[in-house]
Amino acid sequence: MTNLDLYAKAEHLLGIEEATEALYDLYRSELDEYQVKTLLDVGCGRGGFMERMISDGIGCKGVDLSRLMIEECQAKGLDAECIDAGDVTGKYDAIVSIFDVLNFMDEQTLVAFLNSMADKLNDGGILIADINTLYGFSDVAEGTMSKDRGDEFLTVDAVFQNDKLDTQFTLFEKQEDGKYVKHQDSIVQYFHKIKTFQKIEKLKLVEKQAFSLYDTEDKTLLIFKKK
Numbered sequence: 001m002t003n004l005d006l007y008a009k010a011e012h013l014l015g016i017e018e019a020t021e022a023l024y025d026l027y028r029s030e031l032d033e034y035q036v037k038t039l040l041d042v043g044c045g046r047g048g049f050m051e052r053m054i055s056d057g058i059g060c061k062g063v064d065l066s067r068l069m070i071e072e073c074q075a076k077g078l079d080a081e082c083i084d085a086g087d088v089t090g091k092y093d094a095i096v097s098i099f100d101v102l103n104f105m106d107e108q109t110l111v112a113f114l115n116s117m118a119d120k121l122n123d124g125g126i127l128i129a130d131i132n133t134l135y136g137f138s139d140v141a142e143g144t145m146s147k148d149r150g151d152e153f154l155t156v157d158a159v160f161q162n163d164k165l166d167t168q169f170t171l172f173e174k175q176e177d178g179k180y181v182k183h184q185d186s187i188v189q190y191f192h193k194i195k196t197f198q199k200i201e202k203l204k205l206v207e208k209q210a211f212s213l214y215d216t217e218d219k220t221l222l223i224f225k226k227k
């Protein structure tokens with residue numbers, strides 16, 4: 001199992017449903033400002049945002065590097081693939097990367113990713129993403145939590161150091177025979193400065209909006225236009 005598949009297995013124990021819905025509301029209202037008929041969701045997870053957009057008549061495609069996430073999308077009948085976003089064919093009016101997806105990339109990967117996404121936008125197309133602020137990493141995300149559901153037990157231990165959040169996930173899952181299986185892996189998230197986004201060759205940063213998801217200004221919403 002990959003670290004992203006472990007995240008997929010653990011996500012429902014993290015208590016982020018309300019925050020996810022609030023983020024979807026924010027993206028939806030930003031997208032309303034533009035003429036969007038087709039949308040690519042990179043890091044689409046279980047496809048919740050695509051479901052919302054499809055119900056509003058928008059054509060959606062999702063990609064995610066977690067096979068488990070994509071299997072759930074496909075089971076819901078969504079057009080989703082477990083492929084690198086750079087391998088997506090076709091062009092879209094809008095691309096979104098919702099809930100920290102850009103923080104999963106180091107700076108070099110991020111810059112290459114953003115330029116390659118510009119090539120997948122129609123003229124006048126937009127890309128919207130959110131990132132954690134320094135405060136969001138150091139004061140909100142850092143720390144420990146645990147959740148005991150009887151048949152599942154999760155601990156999360158996150159340390160923020162040198163602009164990186166290293167989060168260790170440990171999940172015990174009860175099997176049919178009553179024994180527990182242990183899964184353990186870590187995910188690194190990278191803090192990115194706004195100036196990184198102002199230097200993207202093929203995208204122009206047209207808006208940056210600090211907002212509060214869990215705490216005061218723990219996130220920034222970024223809106224880019226294809227140059």
Ligand SMILES: C[S@@+](CC[C@H](N)C(=O)[O-])C[C@H]1O[C@@H](n2cnc3c(N)ncnc32)[C@H](O)[C@@H]1O
Nearest residue numbers: 004042043044045064065066069098099101104
């Ligand atoms: C915090 S989850 C958010 C999922 C979804 N956007 C949502 O709002 O529910 C981050 C997602 O990004 C995916 N991911 C991380 N790095 C990725 C990458 N380079 N390309 C595509 N997906 C990625 C993970 O597998 C995970 O599903």
